[in-house]
Each structure stands twice: as C-alpha cells, then as structure tokens.
Amino acid sequence: LLAISGMVLAVNVLFAIVFLFTGGIANARPGSFADAFFFSVQTLGTAGYGWMYPQSRAANVAVTAESIASIVVVALATGIVFTKFSIPVARLEFARNVVVYLQDGVRTLAIRLANRRGNFIVEAQVRVTFIRGEKTIEGIFFYRLYDLPLVRDRSSAVGRSWLILHRIEKGSPFEQLTAESVRSADVELSIAINGIDGTTHQTLHARHRYLPEDFRFGERFADMLSFRPDGRLQLDYAKLHETVPAAY
Helix, strand or coil: CHHHHHHHHHHHHHHHHHHHHHCCEECCCCCCHHHHHHHHHHHHCCCCCCCCEECCHHHHHHHHHHHHHHHHHHHHHHHHHHHHHHCCCCCEEECCCEEEEEECCEEEEEEEEEECCCCCEEEEEEEEEEEEEEECCCCCEEEEEEECCCCCCEEEEECCEEEEEEECCCCCCCCCCCHHHHHHCCEEEEEEEEEEECCCCCEEEEEEEECHHHEEECEEECCCEEECCCCCEEECHHHCCCEEECCC
C-alpha cells in the first residue's frame, strides 16, 4: 500500500511540475504549485474538471500524457495488489527440533510439522536433504548433499500434522553420527515440501532447515493426540515442539 501510494504521489508531483512549466490551466494561480498539484490529482484520478481545466495546447498535451500515465499506474497497482493477495501461504509450522530415537528397534530420525491452514494440502511431497561439510582426498572442502530416503515421502492429504521419518540403517549418513559429533560438525538438515491447496488448487511451497544445535538424540516427540471426555480424538498444537526421553 505504501509503495502504491508513493508511486501515485510521485506521478502527481512530476506532472504538477509540468503544469507549472506549461501553464494554460484556467483559474489556477500563476506559479502556485498547490493548484498545479491538485489539478494533476484530478487528471490522474479522472475525477473530472471543475473550477480548473486546461485551456492551452501545451496544457492539453500534458493532460493527455498524464491520462496515459494514469492507465499505466492503475495497471501496475492492480497487478501488485493481485500478486500480493493471490500468492498462497503454506502456513506449515515445523517443530523446533529434530529427534533421533529407537522406533521398532531401529534408530530413526523424525521431523514433525503441523498444518495451520484449516484445510487440506493435497498431493503433498516432502524432500529431506542432509548437508555436510567434507573434504575430498585432495583436501578440497565442499558441501556434500545427501537425499535421505523416507518411510513415507508423500501424502494424499495433510490435514493436521505429519511425522516425517528416516530410518538410520546401513548407508545412511547418520549411521556413524552421535549427539557429540553432530554438534561439532558442519551439518544442516533441509526440508522442502510442496503440495496443492485443497480449496484454491494453487501450488504451495514450504522450506525449513535445522542446524546442529537443533538435533535431539534419545528423545521423541510428545503425543499430540488425546481423547476428549466424549471419546473423540483431539489434536493439541501446543505440544508440537514438546519432546520426551526415549530409548536411543
């Protein structure tokens, strides 16, 4: 809104200076910037002329130029507003930490997120990339990217929450990592999610990253689901970030 207001104000000031130079505005006080400015506002806003109106060829040429400029300004302003409000917001909230614990006897890395939109994200897909600083045998430092295989990397519809799991098995970049080695290493975990808004059918994107201090070994996420007195399940978003001790 400020950008649009500033653009309109700048155009009016510019043409006010032009009208001061050309003159030819009936009933405008000679040399009055205020009269020239308000005449420019009437022209740009197509409000219609009243007390002041163009009466010379130069003034009419300037009015024509400002009328063309007004079309461009309105088109740009409309495009900016439409773009601003038409871009969907994913509104996916990620838990503050990544946890590593035993699940079904296998060390598992888990990431949790919650859908705060109030509708479904359909055909959701997630990609988790582990980034680690390494050196080649020639001693050249670079960042190596590992795409982590997930227990489930897509969901037909994400309505409430999603627990993203990577089983730390042979070949996993986490196979030899411990809590101490992660904190001292140059590592990062990047999560990218895309899907389709279930209401508007627009594509949604969300991205999050975790740094070494965000990893929690020997902990799991606290349960968000609980039963109401009437027997129905409820999801407590307040527990999204909570963790509890777990076998590791």
